Every structure is written in C-alpha cells, then in structure tokens.
Amino acid sequence: MEKLIFGTAGIPISTKGNTVQGIKDVRKLGLDVMELEFVRSINISRDKAPEVKKTAKEEGVILTCHAPYFINLNSLEKAKLEASKKRILASARIANLCGAYSVCFHPGFYMKMDAKKVYDNIKKQLQEIVSILKSEEVDIWVRPETTGKPTQFGSFEELCELTAEIENTMPCVDFSHVHARSGGKFNTANEFKHVLETIEKFHGKEGLKNMHIHLSGIAYTAKGERNHLILKESDMNYKDLIKVWKEFKIAGVVISESPNIEEDAMLMQKTYNES
Numbered sequence: 001m002e003k004l005i006f007g008t009a010g011i012p013i014s015t016k017g018n019t020v021q022g023i024k025d026v027r028k029l030g031l032d033v034m035e036l037e038f039v040r041s042i043n044i045s046r047d048k049a050p051e052v053k054k055t056a057k058e059e060g061v062i063l064t065c066h067a068p069y070f071i072n073l074n075s076l077e078k079a080k081l082e083a084s085k086k087r088i089l090a091s092a093r094i095a096n097l098c099g100a101y102s103v104c105f106h107p108g109f110y111m112k113m114d115a116k117k118v119y120d121n122i123k124k125q126l127q128e129i130v131s132i133l134k135s136e137e138v139d140i141w142v143r144p145e146t147t148g149k150p151t152q153f154g155s156f157e158e159l160c161e162l163t164a165e166i167e168n169t170m171p172c173v174d175f176s177h178v179h180a181r182s183g184g185k186f187n188t189a190n191e192f193k194h195v196l197e198t199i200e201k202f203h204g205k206e207g208l209k210n211m212h213i214h215l216s217g218i219a220y221t222a223k224g225e226r227n228h229l230i231l232k233e234s235d236m237n238y239k240d241l242i243k244v245w246k247e248f249k250i251a252g253v254v255i256s257e258s259p260n261i262e263e264d265a266m267l268m269q270k271t272y273n274e275s
C-alpha cells in the first residue's frame with residue numbers, strides 16, 4: 001500500500017442497512033476502509049459477495065475481514081481444530097470474493113502448554129490453511145492477530161517470527177491488545193517503536209508498508225483485556241502511537257474497534273493528518 005488509511009470494524013454505527021450501505025457510508029464519512037466482521041458468523045453469502053466487491057470498488061473503499069472468534073488452532077480436540085480451520089478458510093474465501101485485502105483471526109490458546117510447542121502446533125495448522133488457499137487461488141493476506149490476554153497465543157514477537165516462516169501471512173497488529181496483554185506496558189513512543197522495529201526485523205521495510213492494524217481504547221486487568229473503550233475515555237496513548245506511525249512512514253490499514261466505531265476512526269485519521 002502507498003499510505004495509511006483509516007476505517008471501521010464492521011458497518012458504521014450510523015448505518016441503517018447492510019454491508020453494501022455500510023461501505024457507502026464509510027465513503028461519505030471520508031474514511032477509506034471497512035473490516036467485514038465475521039466475528040459471530042460469516043454473514044455474507046457467495047451470492048452476495050460480488051455486489052459487495054463492486055460497491056467497494058465504486059466507492060474506493062478497501063475491505064479487510066475479521067474471522068470468527070471461535071478459533072483455537074492449538075485445540076487438543078480434533079473436531080474443534082478442524083472447525084477452527086474451516087472458519088478461517090471460509091472467511092478467507094468469502095472475503096476474497098468480496099475483493100478484500102486481508103483476513104485476520106485470533107490464533108488460539110496456550111492451554112497451559114509450553115509456548116514453543118504451541119508455536120509449532122499453530123505453525124503446522126497455519127501452513128495447511130495457506131496451502132489450501134493457494135491451491136484454490138484465494139489471494140488474500142492471512143493474518144494471525146496479536147491477542148489481548150496472556151492465556152492466548154499471539155505476542156507480537158511470536159507472530160512476527162511465525163509469519164516470517166509462512167508465505168502469504170503477516171501479523172495483524174492490535175496495539176490495544178499488545179497494551180492490555182502486558183498489563184499496561186506498550187503505551188510509550190519507545191515501546192511502540194520497538195513493535196515496529198520487530199516487524200521490520202522479520203518482514204523488512206516492505207512489512208511496514210503492508211500493515212493491518214487494530215486500535216481502540218481498552219480496559220484491562222492483570223489477566224489482560226476486559227473490554228474495548230472509546231479512545232478518549234481510556235489510557236491508550238494513541239497520540240504518541242500515531243506519531244510513531246508517521247515517523248516510521250508505515251502504510252496499510254488501521255481499523256477502529258472502539259465502541260463508537262466511526263468516531264474514533266475519524267479521530268485517528270484527523271490526528272494522523274495533523275501530526
């Protein structure tokens with residue numbers, strides 16, 4: 001991507017209607033990207049996808065996708081593991097038919113296992129997912145997301161390393177999750193720089209031009225993420241974060257996951273343009 005663009009997790013709150021109307025409203029709000037939220041279910045059919053793709057193209061809105069929450073690529077139960085893979089594959093296929101650029105998902109849980117073993121388990125599943133998509137010519141970035149709780153696999157270090165080993169994958173960097181997962185760290189300019197430097201170390205300058213970012217305010221405890229908040233009602237140091245994005249000249253998409261979705265997307269965009 002050439003620049004950093006901002007948008008909403010799902011259709012804007014102000015939208016009265018479906019995905020197609022949501023895309024039109026994103027454009028009217030002056031935003032440039034919308035994430036298809038399949039978090040509870042994959043709510044776009046194969047038949048409907050071409051209309052979504054056409055609308056996004058006409059409106060000049062980039063699409064990304066969030067796969068269902070119910071995924072654990074480290075499940076010890078075969079049925080759950082297969083269902084997890086199916087959800088990612090199905091999300092990627094539909095998102096691709098919609099013309100989406102990237103699909104993200106929460107990769108799984110440690111299940112009290114050794115972190116290295118979990119890494120290997122998830123790597124194996126992810127390799128399989130990517131090779132199936134490749135064989136079907138489904139051309140979309142597959143992105144395990146940095147997670148919000150220490151019981152969930154997905155520190156940014158783990159995901160940078162993992163995605164450097166598998167083609168067509170990159171991390172989805174949820175800076176709010178990184179902050180909450182560490183119990184309040186990763187909230188200063190130096191810490192934000194460290195995250196971007198790690199991406200550059202594993203994915204090069206190119207990686208910094210191919211970012212898929214989530215941001216919102218966030219409430220957390222020692223156990224990590226509790227719930228999302230409006231940026232200004234949280235301790236999230238978004239102003240310094242946005243300055244660091246500018247300093248590193250990153251490009252890609254930034255998705256607002258705040259409860260007031262589009263308002264914080266516009267706040268981030270405005271802060272970025274003015275910094």
Ligand SMILES: [Zn+2]
Pocket residue numbers: 066105106145174214
């Ligand atoms: Zn997420």
